[in-house]
Amino acid sequence: MSESVIGVTGLAVMGANLARNIARRGVPIAVHNRTPARTGEFIDAYGEEGAFTAAESLEDLVDALEKPRRIIVMVKAGQPVDEVISELTPLLDEGDIIIDAGNSHFPDTRRRTAECAERGLRFMGVGVSGGEEGALLGPSIMPGGDADAYAAVTEILTSIAAQVDGTPCCVHVGPDGAGHYVKMVHNGIEYADIQLIAEAYDLLTHVAGLDTAAIGKIFAEWNSGDLESFLIEITATVLAKTDETTGGPLVDVIADQAEQKGTGRWTAIDALDLGVPLTAITEAVFARTLSSLSDERRAAAATLGGPTPGGGANRDDLVDDIRQALYASKVVAYAQGFAQMRAASQAYGWDLDLGAMATIWRGGCIIRAQFLNRIRDAYAEHPDLDNLLMVPYFTQAVADAQDAWRRVVVTATEQGVAVPAFSSSLSYYDGYRRERGPANLIQGLRDFFGAHTYLRTDTEGSFHTRWGQDGAEVRTDG
Ligand code: 6PG
Helix, strand or coil, rough: CEEEEEEECCHHHHHHHHHHHHHHHCCCEEEEECHHHHHHHHHHHHHHCCCCEEEHHHHHHHHCCCCCCEECCCCCCCHHHHHHHHHHHHHCCCEEEEEEECCCCCCCCHHHHHHHHHHEEEEEEEECCCCCHHHHHEEEEEECCHHHHHHHHHEEEEEEEEECCCEECCCCCCCCEEEHHHHHHHHHHHHHHHHHHHHHHHHHHCCCCCHHHHHHHHHHHHHHCCCEEEHHHHHHHHHHCCCCCCCEEEEEEEECCCCCCCCHHHHHHHHHHHHHCCCHHHHHHHHHHHHHHHHHHHHHHHHHHCCCCCCCCHHHHHHHHHHHHHHHHHHHHHHHHHHHHHHHHHHCCCCCCHHHHHHHCCCCCCCEEEEHHHHHHHHHHHHCCCHHHCCHHHHHHHHHHHHHHHHHHHHHHCCCCCEEEEEHHHHHHHHHHCCCHHHEEEHHHHHHHHHHCCCCCCCCCCCCCCCCCCCEECCCCC
8 A cells, every 4th residue: 555645534526526636636645435435436436547545444544644644624514524633633643734625614723723733733724615626627725724734735735726827826824714714705705796796687687678698698798808707707607508497598497595504604794703894795695595585585575565677777888887886896895805804814813915815816716806816916016905995906996887886776776676785885885985974973872872982073082971961071081
């Protein structure tokens, strides 16, 4: 039995494809699955692709590996990861590396890193994006963990990652949960991107009155401009697909109930914890939740009144307005996601290089897009940027699109089409660009009912008005 350089446990499609990708680079690899029959099937199907060692048990897997051992765990996020770790731990030696390449929640990764460290083991939480095909042909990889652990897997990970202009889409993200955090925000942005596309599709269908085939062609055209991205490209493909049963577009017979595994929700929850306004991603999560209330929606459709969308606008102008609204909203969604990573970097002590994150998202991952080159350039010029909207390219892009963006939100509102991601992105833009908003009144109200105090614009200090007593203002900070 030849010594394997690395091992994989968990041979469902993502684990299997990652193992094949590694083997195809000429790296001897040991493979294991909880159900040994699956390992056998894997070897039967792909054994010729590289130097595989089939491991019947975790003991066999550990025995097959050179030291320090490197073991990729590719099982369902949550309890199964903890179970594999606790089974592996007694079999491993000091310095061995456990690499969790699933979509684990970053606090779990922080905890596991600390628990493994107590036992002398190195733990890495690695974000992998690109779906099944990406895992096989080149994903975007977001490795978190100690730098010395990353050094032990750099060659393998960078060689299997997608490459853009000769640069691998893989870079050390930061310690403990940083890799899984960045993957989580990637997924959150994926939610926002998908929701914006769905809103554009809805408007094109119900306000512009276009059929599915025509909308598919519009998305294909949009894919050659600023919006060029994997998600726009596959939107055109999905819309063009004919259903074998009905002979009509497949999307017309897919139920409108969006599911979610949790990464978008985690992103929104963490934004709330960090105090980052993350409106586009959060609205995208809520929109999926609302979509799943199908019984309630059926009843509401028969009960709640409102306009019936359709017509009223010049179709060509409307189509181009929707394109611009999509782009401007997308800029806001990314600006918010990157602002969240900046806040997380400070809060969790990760020292994230945001330009590098944009760089490794240019290829392999679900949100890969031309646009990420612009984000990379922005951080190259301004590494301490608070908000992407403040960089001249994006300031101008949003300024150029905003008339169209406002028209789309107005038209959608007038015609009764819900556009939560378009409109919340626009509201964020309008809120962010205002030097003075209405929060003065919020503070006045809070002070009235709870003596929560307020600051004044004209002097230092903290104040309270004795609203229910003599109405006098008192200073509360000394
Ligand atoms: C990726 C995807 C991948 C997966 C999402 C889907 O980057 O390859 O994001 O991680 O498809 O988990 O998430 P939902 O099921 O929550 O939509």
